[in-house]
Amino acid sequence: MNQDFQTEFMALAIGLAKQGLGKTKPNPSVGAVVIKNGMVLGKGVHMKAGQEHAEVLALNEAGPDAKGATLYVTLEPCAHHGKTPPCVDLIISSGIKRVVVASLDPNTQVNGKGLDVLRKNGIEVVEGVLQLQAEELNTGFFSRMTKNLPYIRSKIASSIDGRTSLANGDSKWITSEAARNDVQQWRARSCAILTGVGTINQDNPLLNVRNLAENDQPFRVIADTNLSIDLKSQILKQKNIMLAYSNDPNSKAKHLESKGVRLVNIASKDNKVDLLLLMKRLATFEFNEVLVESGPTLNGQLLELGLIDELVIYQAPIIMGGNANPLFHNPIFESMEHRITLKQKDIRQFGDDLRLIMQVNKS
Numbered sequence: 001m002n003q004d005f006q007t008e009f010m011a012l013a014i015g016l017a018k019q020g021l022g023k024t025k026p027n028p029s030v031g032a033v034v035i036k037n038g039m040v041l042g043k044g045v046h047m048k049a050g051q052e053h054a055e056v057l058a059l060n061e062a063g064p065d066a067k068g069a070t071l072y073v074t075l076e077p078c079a080h081h082g083k084t085p086p087c088v089d090l091i092i093s094s095g096i097k098r099v100v101v102a103s104l105d106p107n108t109q110v111n112g113k114g115l116d117v118l119r120k121n122g123i124e125v126v127e128g129v130l131q132l133q134a135e136e137l138n139t140g141f142f143s144r145m146t147k148n149l150p151y152i153r154s155k156i157a158s159s160i161d162g163r164t165s166l167a168n169g170d171s172k173w174i175t176s177e178a179a180r181n182d183v184q185q186w187r188a189r190s191c192a193i194l195t196g197v198g199t200i201n202q203d204n205p206l207l208n209v210r211n212l213a214e215n216d217q218p219f220r221v222i223a224d225t226n227l228s229i230d231l232k233s234q235i236l237k238q239k240n241i242m243l244a245y246s247n248d249p250n251s252k253a254k255h256l257e258s259k260g261v262r263l264v265n266i267a268s269k270d271n272k273v274d275l276l277l278l279m280k281r282l283a284t285f286e287f288n289e290v291l292v293e294s295g296p297t298l299n300g301q302l303l304e305l306g307l308i309d310e311l312v313i314y315q316a317p318i319i320m321g322g323n324a325n326p327l328f329h330n331p332i333f334e335s336m337e338h339r340i341t342l343k344q345k346d347i348r349q350f351g352d353d354l355r356l357i358m359q360v361n362k363s
Contacts, residue, residue, distance in 0.1 A: 009035050009072045010102055010130045016045045016054070017074045017137055022189035023047055026286035028075055028105075028138040030054040034062040034096075036069035053078070055087045059094050067095030074134040076105040079114040088117045098124040102134030106145035140191070140288025143309070148283050152194075153310045154292040154299055155186055156327055160317055163324035164296060169202045176351030179314040184210055186312060190218045191287035192242070196298040197224035200233050207235060207293060214239045219262075221282065221290070223273045223298060227252045236261060244278050275305055300330030303340065306362055311342065313356045 016031030023029075024046055032054035034042035044057030052060075055077050059066050077087035077099070091099065099118055104127070105111055115125050135142055140151040157174040158164055165171035173180070187193060187209045195207060200222055207220050220235055221242045226249055235241060241261045245253075246268035253263055264281060266273045282290060292299060292308070302308050313327075333339060342358040349355070 005038070006072075006100055006126070006129050009033055009070075010074070010100060010134075012040070012043075013054075013072045013074050014102070014130060014133055014137065016043055017134070019045045020047050021137065022185075024049055025191050025288055026141075026144075028141040028288075030073065030075045032058040032071060032073040034058045034066050034069050034071055036062075036065065041065050041069060050084070053084060053087050056084070056090055059090055059096070062094075068097050069095075070098040070100060071096045072100045072129075074102045074137070076101050076103065076110055076112070077114045077118070078105065078110050079117045080109045086114075086117075088114050091118065092121045092123065096123060098126070100126040100129055102129055103127075103131045106142050108145075138288075139309070140290075144283050144286070144288050149279050149307075150191065150282055150287045150290045151309050152279065152290050152292060152302065152307050153186065153190070153312060154294075154302065154308050155183060155312045155314075156299065157314045157316070158327055159320040159324070160315060161319050161321075161324075162327055163320035164327055165325045166320060167323045167325065169325075171203070174318065174320075175314045175316045175353045178351035179316075179353040179355065182350050182355065183314075186291050187218060188212065190289045190291040191285075192219040192221045192282060192290045194221045194223065194290050194292045194298075195294045197222055197229050198297065199294050200224075200235060201228070201230050202295075204230075204234055205293075206238065208238060218291075219285075219287070221278075223275070223278065225268060225271070225273050226250075227256070229256075231255065244273050244281075246273055272301070275301055275307060279307055296325050296327060296329045300328035303328055303360075304331040306360075308360050310345075310360065311356070311358045313358070314350070315354045315356060317352055 013031040013033050017029045020029035027049045030046045032044045033040055042058040042062030044054035046054045055073050079086045079088045118125050143149055143151040193207050208217055217240045219240045219242050224243050224245050226247045227245045236259055243261055244264045244266050266278050341361045344358055346357040
């Protein structure tokens with residue numbers, strides 16, 4: 001088939017997959033379309049873990065007409081029994097003659113096995129069509145499967161002179177309402193929102209997603225080495241709250257657990273919660289994407305450890321002065337050779353503010 005047509009139909013499948021962003025966790029977001037003689041016979045989007053996969057929905061919509069057609073799917077179809085039957089079984093029985101996939105599934109239970117089954121059953125398979133675009137949708141899933149770490153994205157509101165709060169901690173508001181509204185999408189697609197106890201005790205935030213049911217909220221994970229959180233914090237009145245701690249000198253653990261807070265004990269390093277161990281633990285909870293919303297101390301520690309994958313910086317056209325707090329307290333460099341470089345992914349405007357998305361280059 002003409003490569004342009006392949007790209008066009010896979011782009012359609014990717015567009016469908018975007019509808020599932022933030023709804024399928026811990027599963028990836030997947031879209032599929034069934035095409036025959038240039039016509040769309042069926043569409044499918046995986047919308048929730050445990051529910052039917054995109055391929056199944058697209059094939060069911062196509063019905064008997066799927067025989068001899070081509071299936072476009074953004075991620076390799078599964079060949080194992082999970083919460084749903086293997087997708088390859090239905091693909092084979094439907095009479096599909098050709099399957100075009102954007103990327104292999106990094107899950108070791110799949111990773112090429114699904115395509116092998118299809119080929120052994122006489123189905124033509126094409127790989128790698130719009131692969132990068134498809135994988136970008138599921139950066140967290142790919143990170144967890146290949147690195148045993150979630151994809152860590154740090155959201156920061158900053159002035160034009162790179163300041164995130166005044167010396168007294170005041171930061172309301174640096175950015176416009178339009179920028180703050182955009183933050184909601186990053187929260188909604190994340191499995192967890194990470195912050196430090198300093199931010200909780202200083203700002204008393206909720207860190208929730210508006211218009212989302214309590215049980216569907218991402219986990220709010222608070223790094224609190226010594227359980228020094230103010231027990232009157234409004235965040236503790238919500239569900240899906242997790243405290244990562246090392247010590248409990250004031251015996252707060254039982255009281256916090258009685259409030260429904262999930263406590264996770266993490267060994268300390270340099271008298272602080274070991275952040276690498278914390279991230280590895282979050283991966284075991286099947287957290288794909290973690291959004292960091294914190295101050296310059298925690299952000300700096302994560303950056304210094306090489307844990308931040310992406311920065312989302314909302315930059316407001318204001319100047320906050322030389323004694324205001326910076327984006328990061330760490331790392332501290334004495335040579336430009338050690339600087340951290342970034343790859344610019346996207347810049348766009350929200351109200352009067354700029355949103356810059358940058359990938360952290362890792363050596």
